[in-house]
Amino acid sequence: MDTILRIDVGAKGGPKAVTQPVGPYAGLGGRAMTSTVVCTEVPPDCHPLGPENKLVIAPGLMSGSAASTSGRLSVGCKSPLTGGIKEANSGGTGAQALGRLGYAAVILEGERPKGDDWYKVVISKDGVSIVKDNSLRMLPNYDLVERIKAEHGDQVTVISIGTAGEMRMANSTIAVTDVEMRPTRHAGRGGVGAVMGSKGIKCIVVDPEGTTIRHPANPEAFKAANKAFVEGLKRHGVTGQGLPAYGTNVLTNILCEAGGYPTYNFKEGRFPDADKISGETQAQIEIARGGLATHGCHRGCAIQCSGTFVDKDGNFVTKQPEYETVWAHGGNCGISDLDAIARMDFLDDTYGLDTIEMGVTIGVAMEAGVIPFGDAAGAIRLVQETGQGTPLGRILGAGAAATAKCYGLERAPVVKNQAMPAYDPRAVKGIGVTYATTPMGADHTAGYAVATNILKVGGFVDPLQPGGQAELSRNLQVATAALDATGFCLFVAFAILDQADTFQAMVDTINAMYNLSMTADDVVALGQDILTKERAFNTKAGFGPAQDRLPRYFSRESLPPHNVVFDVPEKELDSVFAF
Amino acid sequence: MAENGVHNTPEEPGLRDAPPGFDMPGLSALPTVRIDHAEPVCFAELLQSGFRLAVPDTCTVEAFLRRAMNLSEDYVSTRVQTVFLDGLAVDDLGAAQVRPGSRLALSAALPGLVGATMRRSGPLASLRQGVTHAPEHDAPQSGPFLAEVRLFNRIGEDLAARMLGLGVYVRAGKFLEFLRSRPEQFWENLRSLTVETTVETAMGTDAGSHGGPTTLHRQDLVRDLWTDEESLRLTLAGSQPETGA
Numbered sequence: 110m111d112t113i114l115r116i117d118v119g120a121k122g123g124p125k126a127v128t129q130p131v132g133p134y135a136g137l138g139g140r141a142m143t144s145t146v147v148c149t150e151v152p153p154d155c156h157p158l159g160p161e162n163k164l165v166i167a168p169g170l171m172s173g174s175a176a177s178t179s180g181r182l183s184v185g186c187k188s189p190l191t192g193g194i195k196e197a198n199s200g201g202t203g204a205q206a207l208g209r210l211g212y213a214a215v216i217l218e219g220e221r222p223k224g225d226d227w228y229k230v231v232i233s234k235d236g237v238s239i240v241k242d243n244s245l246r247m248l249p250n251y252d253l254v255e256r257i258k259a260e261h262g263d264q265v266t267v268i269s270i271g272t273a274g275e276m277r278m279a280n281s282t283i284a285v286t287d288v289e290m291r292p293t294r295h296a297g298r299g300g301v302g303a304v305m306g307s308k309g310i311k312c313i314v315v316d317p318e319g320t321t322i323r324h325p326a327n328p329e330a331f332k333a334a335n336k337a338f339v340e341g342l343k344r345h346g347v348t349g350q351g352l353p354a355y356g357t358n359v360l361t362n363i364l365c366e367a368g369g370y371p372t373y374n375f376k377e378g379r380f381p382d383a384d385k386i387s388g389e390t391q392a393q394i395e396i397a398r399g400g401l402a403t404h405g406c407h408r409g410c411a412i413q414c415s416g417t418f419v420d421k422d423g424n425f426v427t428k429q430p431e432y433e434t435v436w437a438h439g440g441n442c443g444i445s446d447l448d449a450i451a452r453m454d455f456l457d458d459t460y461g462l463d464t465i466e467m468g469v470t471i472g473v474a475m476e477a478g479v480i481p482f483g484d485a486a487g488a489i490r491l492v493q494e495t496g497q498g499t500p501l502g503r504i505l506g507a508g509a510a511a512t513a514k515c516y517g518l519e520r521a522p523v524v525k526n527q528a529m530p531a532y533d534p535r536a537v538k539g540i541g542v543t544y545a546t547t548p549m550g551a552d553h554t555a556g557y558a559v560a561t562n563i564l565k566v567g568g569f570v571d572p573l574q575p576g577g578q579a580e581l582s583r584n585l586q587v588a589t590a591a592l593d594a595t596g597f598c599l600f601v602a603f604a605i606l607d608q609a610d611t612f613q614a615m616v617d618t619i620n621a622m623y624n625l626s627m628t629a630d631d632v633v634a635l636g637q638d639i640l641t642k643e644r645a646f647n648t649k650a651g652f653g654p655a656q657d658r659l660p661r662y663f664s665r666e667s668l669p670p671h672n673v674v675f676d677v678p679e680k681e682l683d684s685v686f687a688f
Numbered sequence: 689m690a691e692n693g694v695h696n697t698p699e700e701p702g703l704r705d706a707p708p709g710f711d712m713p714g715l716s717a718l719p720t721v722r723i724d725h726a727e728p729v730c731f732a733e734l735l736q737s738g739f740r741l742a743v744p745d746t747c748t749v750e751a752f753l754r755r756a757m758n759l760s761e762d763y764v765s766t767r768v769q770t771v772f773l774d775g776l777a778v779d780d781l782g783a784a785q786v787r788p789g790s791r792l793a794l795s796a797a798l799p800g801l802v803g804a805t806m807r808r809s810g811p812l813a814s815l816r817q818g819v820t821h822a823p824e825h826d827a828p829q830s831g832p833f834l835a836e837v838r839l840f841n842r843i844g845e846d847l848a849a850r851m852l853g854l855g856v857y858v859r860a861g862k863f864l865e866f867l868r869s870r871p872e873q874f875w876e877n878l879r880s881l882t883v884e885t886t887v888e889t890a891m892g893t894d895a896g897s898h899g900g901p902t903t904l905h906r907q908d909l910v911r912d913l914w915t916d917e918e919s920l921r922l923t924l925a926g927s928q929p930e931t932g933a
Contacts, residue, residue, distance in 0.1 A: 346797035355841055360800055362736055362840045366772045366793045367806060367819045384737035389841060393733055397871035532802045539815020540802060553801060577814050603799055670775055673818040
């Protein structure tokens, strides 16, 4: 991966593609690449939908190689939702296809020509072509992919925006097709789809035909390390058993038990009908109907956390909805019908909407009285209105914070305008620290790579002693930023937490790929460097300590059943980035 | 079948012999539903939403898991990674008390940052300070009671047959809702469901004095068999009553 593809959408005569050596960005991948390019080339005070913003698409360092579970694709830009820097990443087949073609990044830049023309980019081993194709305008993702399939076959990857991205909604995703060539994987958060839409690019078709997997610098060492890494993933209770059997939705029951499951727009911590939408129930339904409860989003995944949700007649509805999706459209909205939730997941995917942002927005709309809590049919209608761009849909598509503002509500569960995910920070205060301080806006994946006491970042943390939440959040964010650069799925973090040999095997795999001798300290330094750049960008964009806070009502309104509030001192929040 | 009427299924991981029976007034008067099913594991979905187990006295969580639920030390230490008592995450099983009104939930290792955070004595336990169970000691004795238990994910699959073998108490409404939502395969694997009604008299208990064991058929589910709040005892066909009554 030694080439960067730049597409100047404002070039005379239409968008032009230029390839150039990776140059100063050598050695970077995934989030390290996207955030470094954005920090270097995008003015922090620009408008996210203006010509100065850039969209950077970068496979992880290991993507396209035989390294297991390494198919993550990072997308970076200045976010239309938060106004700060954004990295959203996705599974699917995109990272592997771009990696095999040798691209370290694809950068969309420049000013879209006047008019409403839409372009399709095709990347293959033979080069890059850019075609004006206005017949693709306002096609939802699933319809778009069928069109692409008819023209380019079913072995290509499609990276696309749905109708939400075309309408430049602050809630809009970039979809990436999976192994069945369905647009089920999304760089979901922060409105990255709107930035692609602002460049007039409807889709990027990546054809890896004629390429081979990337070869490691040290094949023998790579093979041994990768084997040990896979064995570690298979051996662990979460990556080897829990995730394949139930998917991420296995969390529903336990979050309810903890009283940390945001219910009725974050008013309560337990959903009475949790057992109707839990991962256990979902897996049973999928199996009984002839769907799949175990499935991978890209080839070479050793975890297989996904599945296929089918209707009562066995017809495909959507991929297995994730925990956050089932929560956002389910318990958060008082809805306990898995079929309705699956339908909304499909609609989100096809219109290109972030399921967390959409579900939280519907919860806000329910609190505003637009529809009542528990109204599944009404919630489906709201997603449809958003994807179709009705006047109400335009409001909803602007996200939870904007919707709350339009309806005169204080209770918008957001940080930096981005909707909180499925863990109430009053019950799980530590995750509230990450919600508040991550440069990305409320994001459960920003502090996720659980390696604190293995990496010994900042010393050993006694888990049973009070305090230290800022320190833990810092360490988690550092480790996550580094992992996001590699292309490894975040879910490998569980095996890394418990099995030091699995962590070492992962590092050895990277070292053998690039003939490096990277240590844990180097991993820490990489993560710190990424976060430092992102923080600096946000500071120049106007962010300060006042934005590193949860909404005040989380400190004022207690959450049943434990009746807890978020009470982490501001001083502790401000200490998170004291590297 | 082992002594004391509890099925031993050696293929299940780390399960101990059954506990001795004990008296608990009133329980023997509840209707008993005996289940003969080729795949008792499919009842795990019911057990996630809560059932009650009879306990002889207030005890630590550790004692509850070992004695009331018959789990081995190895099973508890390796598989039961996440324990909640009354909605609070437990780190020290020997310093948390199951008492009348308690609600206990058990889970295997969970994904996600929060999944790792909830794990017993995990490295991220301090992230959940608001929902961590404070160690306690010397709880007063209470005598027999019913404790509410929820089994999630792999734990439910592992223990469904064992818990039914012990005999669990559930709300009739929840049980009927479970049955009504079962797929065709469940009914194909169901050999029988029988209901026994036992009444307590001045002379002792009288099994079947209200008509004896009756077979429950799928078509019976459309009728109002019990009120939603009525309690039932579920057990596997062939199991003996857990109480010593």
